[in-house]
Amino acid sequence: MGRVLLVCRLVGRDLRRRKAEALLLLLVITAATTTLTMGLVWHGATTGQSYERTRAVTAGPDVVVNNVSAGGLVPGLKALARAPGVIGHSGPYPVASAVLRAGGYAAGVTAEGRDAAPVAVDQPKVTQGSWVRPGGAVVERSFADALGIRVGDPVTLNGRLFRVAGLAVTAASPAYPETGYLTHNPALGNDPGLIWLTQADAQSLATSSQPLSYTLNLKLADPAGANAFVNADNRFNDGATSWQEIRDQDAKVVANQRLVLLIGSWLLGLLAVASVTALAGGRMADQSRRVGQLKAVGGTPGLVAAVLMAEYLFLALLAAAAGLVTGSQVAPLLTRASFFAGLAGTPGAPPLTMSTAGLVLAVALAVAVVASLVPAIRAARTSTVRALAASARPPRRTGSLIAVSARLPVPLLLGLRLAARRPRRGALTAASITITVTTIVAVLIYQTSKAQRLPGASAALDAPRADPVGRVMLVVTVALVVLAAINALFITWATVLDARRPSALSRALGATPRQVSAGLSAAQVLPALPGAIIGIPAGIGLYVAVSNGGVVTIPPVWQMLAVVLGTLFVVAGLTAIPARVGARRPVAEILQSETA
């Protein structure tokens, strides 16, 4: 009991003494646990319930049939309505392709002509305003959300003025921007929005170059057999879609978000390990006298290791709790993203399960153990006399690097030698940068592939495209970049502390403070270079691995080079501050303290 009390007391005092470090550490692990919690919570989330609800309130069709051209096909569509197994229908409705202008944006839309009277199959649910009327358009809610369109706003369709009469949701189409899934009109790009007009208004938008097409909604006796109905005899020539396909298209977006979150959380976890390792390693050098004092008064190596690790384990526990709370609170916010505006009701966040909580806790503790175990064991094994003398761990000698560095300018000479002294720290820097560049490259490929996959019909179509997966990717990337920046600061500071004596000595032998601070920065930039270069193939590999055979377009070489150079530039900038602080410490004071 006494030992536990002692450990708790020492941990408490040290945390109070180093509040800023403790806070940063907490932040780093919390970022990883929050993202992991969100990913795990989302593991149980699907849009299924929301889609079912939307289908119920809109009398959603079991099959939607689209015909690109009306020439002689309307009678065929009407005949379909009497096909065996069909128990209800609405349409065929005329569909016009048009360019919508609203709020300074231009977007391709499919404008479906509907009757003012409600129908039995696919009656979009008006969530705001009223249903179609002459001159009044109803805008699909997720599309309106993406463009910021509100009821009463003026919009033009192919130059004709309409008023937004209402906003509505439907189960006959996936939510924006996936509405393009049902259309095949290249003039609209691949992400047209969906609006409803009166039939007369829709027909009036047709032109000779953009003729009307028709859409028919069917209700089947066996809704579960909709896929079989669509695929039978290939009679629709890919012009028909089952309700299951529409549901799955919605679910795919959520699955992609979940994948990004889970991958992001593992990458953040790895970065957290690098952060904690750098901090723990750096602090051990600082704590060596404390270790000696503990041992001198009878502390066993086990007790010493326990004291050193308990602090990190305690912070990991706090971070796990914070991550669980934050992650489970933030996860539902994603469901309020505009993508889900296309569904009636948003999918509620699945409850936080015991297994999720257990996994998050285990990951947080694993981060702390992996990062602090080696330095703690090393400290526990240090002889008491050596620890009391606060002598630093002897540096590593890499003869070839020392020989090469003699041919370099002074800052690089110092930087290379400092980096070679602590190869493990260099590896942490490289790993941290690799993870960051991997993510940035993957995001770059995603954006490039998206642009390739979804070429706009015309440069004039500039409406913001809702990109729920890209949004999650952006959040994860920002978190990763921030953590990597914190890592760079941690690692530089650890290097500054460790390099006090060689830096002071270099200055005593004639190096200027600027050369020494540039050397300290170079000690971070040099391992960051291979890390950044490795990040490029790693990012490509990661994207290819998770794209599951989808479109992968590699960005131009100059963009990749810009990522590498930009990363190195940022690392140099970030490390300059602690390096300058370290290089300005009085030489005499440091050399004196080493003598003492």
Next chain:
Amino acid sequence: MNEPGSTSMVWARGLRKEYGQQAGLVRAVDGVDLDVAPGETLAVMGPSGCGKSTLLHLLGGLDRPSGGELHLAGRRIDQMSERGLARLRREAIGFVFQAFHLMDELTAVENVELPALLAGRSPKASRRRAADLLDQVDLADRAKFLPSALSGGQRQRVAIARALSNDPLVVLADEPTGNLDSEATLEVLRLFDSLHAAGQTLVIVTHDSRIAATADRLISMRDGAFIDETRLTGGSTGQLGALAGLEG
């Protein structure tokens, strides 16, 4: 009229170094006047904490004085920029420390060539000079050894060789034998003696009277001030060990 200190290697007037304020004010160096002639060996003696190491740090531009004037080889250095001081240390000053302060991961020859590399000399010229210096201090056969594989005396000889790397105008030694046994102390003294004979200006801070006895001049220091000055003949070569009381 000559510039102040133009004929001296080191010239200081009213040199002060203070730490703290008001009641906590400590005068580590308190109004010191000093002249060191070219080729002279000066020993500064005094008990621990008397300010002799601080004085040496001021003379070498490692620390800035709180007041007074300081010239090295006719150049005023007490108001010099950090960059200027760095250049001065690299070109005109060689340091020898009590704790040797060798880079643990560098071999003896790599340690010795370091100041030359920092001064921008070519790797080949730096290595050649380092090898010559190690030969002079009788450590040519230990050139590839790490400091951890050398004895205390050998480490200090490496440090002396390093101090000479850029042909300094003055070598400043801070308790150079403080961590050495008698035999190693004698080795180092012989080395200083040969430097003296070659006309190298030396300022040695020590609390060991045997070391001080080998200098041309001895200054005693207490509480940051010079309290006594004695001209000696110990700088002459010959019975160095006996003079220093290190031989039976």
